[in-house]
Amino acid sequence: MTTDHGLNINNLSMRFDLPNGGSVQALKNVNLHLKSGELMSVLGPSGCGKTTLLNIIAGFLAPTEGEIQLNGSTVTGPSAERGMVFQQGALFEWMSVRENVGFGPKMKGTPKGEIRETVDHLLDTVGLGDFKEKAVYELSGGMQQRVALARCLANDPDVILMDEPLGALDALTREKMQSLVLKLWKETGKTIILITHSVEEALLLGERLLVMAPRPGRIHREYRLPFADLGVDQDLREVKKHPDYAEKREEILSMIWDMEEEIMGRMEAQS
């Protein structure tokens, strides 16, 4: 199943060789296709290869087998067409909010006036219109993640990769940020892959929800969900009252629970 448009992950495997001579099979035979503009969330117990998958898509790691194709061309390294949002600490503290957001265009050599316009627009969109000239370390964690989103969008990438972007935020801020992610997704039409540890977040922020299993890291199950589309113009708390929501949540929670149990069991057996 190969198409020229969207993101293709073909038969991807990743093995890390360890210094002690052993190796870890972080990913095995992962196949996936994302259409342009799709929003996919990824769940799975720790160590099932979520970050590794994202790093390969971003081009930070070369897979031991398989390949990634974006709009028909093979990924060989990082590039501005695949933006990345990290959990925290990836902003440049030595730059103001404005300079952080304008970083990508500046690297491309975009004229200053144009950068200014883009940055102003994006910061207004993410609700930081009054903080443009602030230093990033003066902002709260939630605001910093808004800056990170704006910085990524300023480059107008085709795909946005998010590795637990809201993991370090408190519950209330997190809920607001989830709405913001949905709003930006709808407005920009970007392809987004979002890794999360929270089942609720995965349900709300995924048209598609991928559950991965560990050892070796692989796709365990995939869901198609209506909640992301509903959340675009509804309050997320209303979305959670949807009749299917609680059922799906229980199903996925117990699935992950079982996997974690199995990991624990294996660790006990080893020792």
Add this chain to the structure above:
Amino acid sequence: MSIFTQLISELFNILATFVMVLPYLIGYVLLIMLTLGIWRIVRRFMTPKQDFGALKTVTFGDESAVTSNSAASVISIVLIFVLWGSFTGSRWLPSVLHMPGAFQGEAGFSYTIELPDGSTQDATVDVVVFGAGENSPKLSVDEGAQSAKNDGVVIQAYRNKLLKWDANDEFSRKDGAKIIAINGQSIAPGGEAFVSNLRVAVTPKGTLNIEPNKGVQMEPIWLPAPEAVKDRLVEIATAGFKNFMLVEHLGYSLFRVIVGFFFGALVGIPLGYAMGLSDWFRGWFDPIVEFMRPVPPLALIPLVIIWAGIGEVGKIILLFLAALWIMAIAARAGVSGVRISKVHAAYSLGASKWQIMRYVIVPNSLPEIFTGARVAMGVCWGTVVAAELVAAEKGAGMMIMVASKFQQTDVVILGIILIGAIGFAIDMLMRWAEKIMVPWKGRG
């Protein structure tokens, strides 16, 4: 085995000294507690200050509850000067605060000699004690009519003098005359007697050793009064010291530090970057840097003198070496300490390697480099003073070394104060620069 016993005996000497000092330490601590008590009482009568700290019930173990009490700082500094002035009889202090000083003025005693035939005779000794730095006064003595003539002696404060009392007498010690009493108290050779303001001892050979009372103040040659140090500051600042003006001495020291540090940073920072970015450079320089780092720069002084002499070049090479390794290690740490997510973010925002170097790695390393620079400046300042102690024609260290040879303790103390003040100022300056240049330090 013998080195072991030697060290043990040294250890006993040190312990003995420590035990001797201990009462003073305890006294000092008691003084601190006393002022604390007074301060608490005083504060109770003032309007109570309202802050959150005052509402805390748990303060022990909460380090945020402990801030420096500025009253204690002021008292501590003032006390140092008061003690200094008190033990040196400073003019700046009212004399009630002075410790008893060395005796100056006129004193005297009488002695009794016994002749071989058993007869005794009395004579007097007039003593005049004059202060250090004063001209020794003339003393005329009425020798009297008896055959044991009266004597007179002029002594400088803190010194003693041997008196050959028989030099002017008709009987000498060779004739078997000997002193048997001072002021009527009987005394034997090797014994001593205390008369007002004097200690008079009879030596085994029978002469008199006269020592005026020293009090408990410090002799200026050990510790000059604060005003003497200030006067010396004025004198050196206007007239210079050993052919060079004070600003020249201090200016040269500072010049060496700044130039040496500059070149050390100029070479050390790129070296550290290379080590942080390339495994080949890392492997090449790691053994060199790791070996050179623990070598104290002072240990290099002899070699640098052999190679480059005692001129400016030698000193600057020394300071260059002192700063080089510190700066290289700081820059290396700054580069290796970059969070990989920052670099990844920059790559996926389209930055090239060169742009990542310029916009991410270099600014990210600045806080570490500033910390290194502060350390390096401190080490350079210490090293320059030590190098000047060894060999220099001008400089702060040379000043105190030469002064100590001429026993100009006031210059030595002045020099130490100036060296401390400049070192402190350098550190303050570096902190300030750090605040301006890397305001994000520690907030990433």
